[in-house]
Amino acid sequence: MGQQDRGWLARTLGTLRALFGAGIGAEPGRATAGGRFPDGAAFRDDVLARYPFTPAAATILRTVPFAVKNLSAPVGGGGWYGPDGRRIELEGIQDEAAVHELAHAWADLAGFYQERAADGPPWPILHRPFRADVHRAADEPDPRYGRVQFLAHQYEYGDPGIFENDPERFAGLASGTMGDLALMPSYLARWYDGLFVLPEVMR
Ligand SMILES: [Zn+2]
Numbered sequence: 712m713g714q715q716d717r718g719w720l721a722r723t724l725g726t727l728r729a730l731f732g733a734g735i736g737a738e739p740g741r742a743t744a745g746g747r748f749p750d751g752a753a754f755r756d757d758v759l760a761r762y763p764f765t766p767a768a769a770t771i772l773r774t775v776p777f778a779v780k781n782l783s784a785p786v787g788g789g790g791w792y793g794p795d796g797r798r799i800e801l802e803g804i805q806d807e808a809a810v811h812e813l814a815h816a817w818a819d820l821a822g823f824y825q826e827r828a829a830d831g832p833p834w835p836i837l838h839r840p841f842r843a844d845v846h847r848a849a850d851e852p853d854p855r856y857g858r859v860q861f862l863a864h865q866y867e868y869g870d871p872g873i874f875e876n877d878p879e880r881f882a883g884l885a886s887g888t889m890g891d892l893a894l895m896p897s898y899l900a901r902w903y904d905g906l907f908v909l910p911e912v913m914r
Pocket residue numbers: 712713716720811815878879882883
């Protein structure tokens with residue numbers, strides 16, 4: 712997330728935690744074992760192994776410097792400092808925060824975005840076809856995709872809404888599903904191909 716997104720993200724995560732609990736998709740008990748990780752890189756690699764990142768994505772993401780302020784507690788929050796800063800900093804060892812920031816990092820480093828924003832940083836941050844599919848998912852009627860439909864609806868119709876913030880759309884749905892692309896309709900899951908393993912039926 713960019714520095715300018717912190718307020719928005721904090722509000723959104725507050726909403727999600729209120730609805731889903733603090734550890735969306737987290738494995739209770741595993742991430743809370745204090746002192747298990749000698750450093751942030753060890754936690755990063757553990758997350759990369761426990762969630763369905765593709766081998767190619769894991770290879771890229773293992774090169775991203777990864778600092779964790781509190782290695783003993785699953786405190787939420789963190790940031791990706793963009794392709795120029797090229798590092799992730801987390802408040803604690805929370806799986807959801809890690810998956811979220813790793814998704815931000817992958818999207819920038821793998822060249823996911825297509826367009827620069829007129830008032831944005833000097834690298835691409837917009838992806839209009841992906842955004843259109845998130846918009847479609849906001850009204851997805853299939854109950855199998857209810858969680859993603861809810862998140863997409865918040866992004867598209869919520870107050871304040873997400874406007875043109877495609878990086879938060881992308882990372883928000885990544886951590887909202889914890890990489891389980893079976894939770895997404897296939898027209899949306901396809902955008903995560905390369906970051907997460909696509910279910911067999913979608914290939
Ligand atoms: Zn973010």
